[in-house]
Amino acid sequence: MAARDPRHLFHRSGLRTALALLILWEVIGQLDLVAGGALPAPSAILMRLWIDGADYPRHVLATLYASAAGFVIGNLAGVLAGVIFALSPAMLRLFRGVNIAVFALPPIAIAPILALTLSGMAPRITLAALGVYFVTMSATVIGLSQADSRATDLIRAYGGNRRQQLRLVSFRGALPSILAGLRIAAPNAVLGAILAEFGGGGRWGLGAYLLGSLGRGEPERLWGIGLIATAIAGLSYAGFALLAGRLIGASRAVTMNAALPDAPTEKEHPLLAVALRAGMIALPFALWWMFIWGTGVPALIAKTPLGVVDYLFFSPASASARSRLLEAMGQTLPVTALGMVAGLGFAFLLAISSRLFPRAIRAFMPVALVTQTMPLVALTPLLVLVLGRGMSLTLWVTISVTFFPAFVTLAQGIALVPRSAQDVPRAYGASAWTEMRLVTIPASLPYLFAATRLTVPRALLGVMIAEWLATGKGLGNLLNQSRGFMDYGMIWTVAAVSVLLSVVFYQLVVVAERRVLRRLGMQTAE
């Protein structure tokens, strides 16, 4: 399986170097070299896993149950929505706001909301489903809209209608794309479920186990839980990769597509265009309203959009609420922008190095994958011991949550640069770096934008996590503090503001992307 992966993430030489890294880690761990022993040796982690073996099955089952349920629900919604959007460009435009919001929402801001409004397994399943919807939806739309036009023409020529075109051509053609989407969605479901388990107060689930274990001050246990979480996420990815390989014999990108497929612009009534645009903005708020109405949670706890406006502007506490919110945003936003640049920069360096020093990067990949699924709360003690509680910690946490998808996208872009174009500078004796600067980097610009789109919401997530766990500033801290004060207005405000900020950042990138690429005569990368 691994050898078939297009980017050869686990090439044999990569494995060899990874093994060397593992041995190095073991030595460092055994000698307590990092943070006075806060980084345990792999052998110690495995020993602890063995001792705790009896605890795991029920926690793993609960996590699998919630993530599988969320995966099925999120994917059904994603495929259904994808089909509707592929058939009706108007619907795609109407739901654009909702889609961006779902893509951009920082899970840690939403988890408390779900714990407030839903009970039992529902918050876990919902968070898992939210993690998969967007990936599958966009994969479906793209798959369906890229159907081979010759084949659909054939159906049409023989008198087939739209539905028959869909059934006979588009769905079959879309299958590889949808399966690729499912593959990326699967680990998202697992991570969403674990996050909700951590906060939601159930007895079983890896997240609940992690919470109970945190107080022990035993890094081996925490790393053990992290590795099991990584294994589940990795196996679910590999499982779908295998399935896709069996079914269609081809593998696809490991990235998640952050591009909202654009509806083709046809001539339409200007009034309709205005209505669609208004609907696009109003719909997320309408859904928010309907969600509260549907759960039947009293108004004291569940704030509607109007409730949030009232809290921020018309309630007796509004002045204090506004000043606390603005102060928190003032702390969070600059760091987020910086974190985004840092994450992208790191991804970019990595992507270039993967061209210049492929073997070193391959060796780094397994480590990189672990950082993507290791619950950050388990790493916090290690991080604060090594980095302190200042800016460098926030930046590193943000880099660790942002760089991976951005790196994969960029590496893909760099790999797609035409050979012939690269050969020109080389023929004139240019160095590898000059070639990069003159050809490869400009040619992969669309992918840089695609990577930026992916990075935006994750950067905010990373900063909020660091604020919550280590620095005690900004929106992440405000959210946590508000929970303790039963300041429901503020909990909903922070959730809404963080989604809004993500959406605004995302839109800014999209606008810049369109302008720049149009000027350069390039296409948006998907």
Next chain:
Amino acid sequence: MTLRLNRRHFLGTAACGLAAAGLPLRARAATPFTFQASWINDAEFSGYFAAMDLGLYQAEGLDLTYLSGGPDVIPESTIIAGRADLTLTTPDTTIKAISEQGAPFRIIGAQYQKNPLGIVSLKSNPINSPAELVGKTLAVPPVNVISVQAMLKMNGIDVADVNIVPYAYDPTPLIKGEIDASLDFTTNVPYTIGLQGAEATSFLLYDYGFTTYNDTVVVTEETLKTRRADLVAWLRASRQGWTAALEDPAEWPAKWADSHFDGTGRSIENEIYFNTAQKPLIESPAGIFAMTEDGIEGNIAALEAVGIKATRDMFDTTLLEEI
């Protein structure tokens, strides 16, 4: 495989039922009653586990559903949303919500007569009083920052002189010396620190002026009006449960290794330590859950210092009298 979970659940319930059936004079038609705990299953809730295992709730005619808590669970929310009938809270939070948002809560009892929250540090770098916090780094759960600020203020210390950072439930930074102290339940974390080869020392916020209860028993005004008999029944059964659980604090936690404490990630020895340490904070000459006039006065005064306006009518002591 969820089947297995369900079967375990079923077996557990069935065992409880059988145990209850063995009790004489049991009320036959049990009323459903849901109790939202404020944290994951640990010794903090020993009394309720003991009462469940002894069938005391059944004997009182209650069919108890026990819900564990967690960091995202605001206990008060579950009773407003109608998902639970009764919950345990931090009094500062509850009273702030009553006085500032008009939340319809009433406090009908207090599990901890003395709040177990305290400043925990290492004996090798001890902090024995609020004054010694000056210039030090103290990790505090964001939820409790307000209590710490109150305690500092009461002791004439400028809040700006203490470097307060978030506490993320893990004692490692304290053991490794990255922080000088942390705010935690003094009944719990010193055990872990001891296990890691260090020795802990601590003092309670309570002993330095922040004289609040903790795990206050809270219901909505509506429940108080409509289900008074059930609430008294719950208090009575829980008081008996606590009496049993604290009689020999080391006895019960071991029994729960395969039930209430199964798979929590915490060790039974830790729970025994916890249950033993909390005994003097829970027991009261006036009976478990007692709220004496002096105690209530202490809460009102402490919260006053933080700018939270507590009044006597937020505490309803009449149910305790009916036990």
